[in-house]
Amino acid sequence: MTTDVIALTEGMPDPWSIMAALLAGGPEPGVRTAGQGAVLQLCDRDGAPLVSVEAPLRMGVRGEAERLLGVPVGNGTGWWTEIRAATGVPGAERLARAVAGRLTDLLGGAVWPPGASGDVPEAGGLVDVSDVTAAEPPGLPAVDVLTGQAAVILQDRPLIAMTSRLSEALRTSADADRGLQIVTPGHSRLSLPTRSLLTGPPTRWVVRDERCGYYDGLSGAVLGWRDGTFAPVADAHGRALVADAFRQVDRSGERQLVVAFRTCLPASEDLVLGGAVEAAWRTLTGAPPAGWGSAEPAGLPWSREEATSLARHRSPRPTWCVVVGAPDRPAVATVRVDRTREGVAEDVTLALGYAPGERTPVEALPELADTLASRHGLRSLVCHLRPARRDLSVPPRFEAPPVPLAYALGPDGVRDNGGLAHAAGAPTAGSPLRVGPPGRPGLYYPLGDGSSHGDGWAALERLTRHLRGAGRVTA
Known part of the structure; x- marks a missing residue:
């Protein structure tokens, strides 16, 4: 290993x-x-x-x-x-x-670590390595097992972060049409940035388990090593198996507020990026972000100017980065910057963690939508509340799906979805709120208080079906 x-x-x-x-x-x-x-x-x-x-x-x-x-x-x-x-x-x-x-x-x-580290097996005990290619081929970061189908990295850390090494391995594996498969012991967790980039098979989080061997840490599917990659194992009837360890549900009462939004502003020489994610941070926590980086650890003090400089240097290629908060308020965001025909788009997913009984700033969401629509080119926004760890890490076990709280469209989003009259007539429990410029408003749709999973998703489905009838729905 x-x-x-x-x-x-x-x-x-x-x-x-x-x-x-x-x-x-x-x-x-x-x-x-x-x-x-x-x-x-x-x-x-x-x-x-x-x-x-x-x-x-x-x-x-x-x-x-x-x-x-x-x-x-x-x-x-x-x-x-x-x-x-x-x-x-x-x-x-x-x-x-x-x-x-x-x-x-x-x-x-x-x-x-201060002491010896173990529990993850050496590569020779992990799989049959008879079809492994040479270690460290040109352009590929160090991996533990390399086949024609997968690049496998073994890690034993409490938190699997999206380090520069892991980010580069993900990129080069995708370029070579390989899946990146990260193998960890059962006590490891993923950071939210790592979770956001593990987009599905053949890229996987593989968890070692004493009872079933290996399972997918995000889906629970029991895995086996076959034809140079980890793949699901089926029973005698062809049905997928789910690991018992994955079924252990955490009922700690901790919660996460997740806000995902897309903005787009005209490209110009004086454009400074990061205003939207900073506005979201200030609205929901009362303070700006603490730091950022192009990988984890995000060790640079927060600077919109430096983040903009990186995006300019990489343009027209997209730029992906991590934004973090102060230790006393768990908050992590991922930001992707893209150059589009309309201008410069920023896709942001911000998650904040809360202890049992701790207040979540749900009442500030309309204010956030108004700020983004007025100043930062909001296209769309969706907010969820979910039972999950306050520290924002992802464990290798089942987590309940998020519950939609609110949806919003910026002025251009309203235009693209049938105009103000149609978008404002959506069948929601409460009337949508106008946000953004008074003469060309966006709309904020409350979907519930996050207490009912079925009601929240049903409200979002009715809304998107109505909007889809006249235009394109963005989320």
Whole structure:
């Protein structure tokens, strides 16, 4: 298996300190670069990689390391350096720990995990690897098992974050028409950004289970290794099997408010992105976001200007990023920026976590819709309430589906769905509220209070059927 060790240092790991840390493995191994110079690798005499050290990440957002690792880490700021031990190589994990330990000796800080890590099997015990291709082919990040159908990564962390390594593996796997399959022990959870990018087979979250072997952490389907990929296992009658571990329902009383919306503004030289997600954060939490990044950890302090600069640099390709809040108010958003014929579109999904009995700011949703429609080019918005973990992580077990709370259309959305008279005549329990510019309003549709799953979805279905009768429904 690939064993991940993280050096959380107070000082910046410069090239000299990283080289000194690599030499902690002894004089025998050699050093080379990979990943277009972003990764340093400690290699054996034959050139096979033993340990890979990724480029350090600045941690300028308090609480982000604790969110991803599950334990308090110093003052929560500093530098995050990922160090990977190669799959199935005796002594590689010891070398990785030696490198991490040397970095923290030189720069101050701590090594994660503090003790030995286990529970995820080595690749040789995981599957029949007779059809595995060569490790680390050009352009593909390190994986544990590589076949013509799937790139498999084994991870044993409390939270599987969408790191730069995982993001690159997802992209290159898709380019090669492979599925990315992440294998974890049963105690691991996914971050919401990781969950949002695991879009279905052949890309999967594979959970190791003592009773059934493996199952899909998002659907519960029992999985087996067949023809170079993890795929569902059927019973004698051809019916899909569901793992018992997946059926364990959490009734903690914790909840999540999920707000998903799309905006579009005309492209211009002075356009600054991120205004919509910041407005949503301020409306629902009373404060701006704390940080952002193009992967997790989102270690950069929140800056609309820097996020805009990244999107300009990547244009016309889309830009995807993560936005996070302060530790005392769990909030995570994903933002995708696209250049379209109409301008620059931003698709935002913002989730906020609440403890049992904690008030959710449902009453602020009309204000949010009005702000987005007035200032940020709102096209559509949908809000849900769901029973789920306050920390916004995704466990490998059944979670009840969300309950729709509200739907909204911006002025252009109203135009595209039959005009104001038709859109305002939708059969909803309460009259829609006008939001946005008075002369060209959008509409906000309340769908319920989130207490009844059936009523909320029935109200949304009636609304969308009415709108679909005259135009295109956006969500």
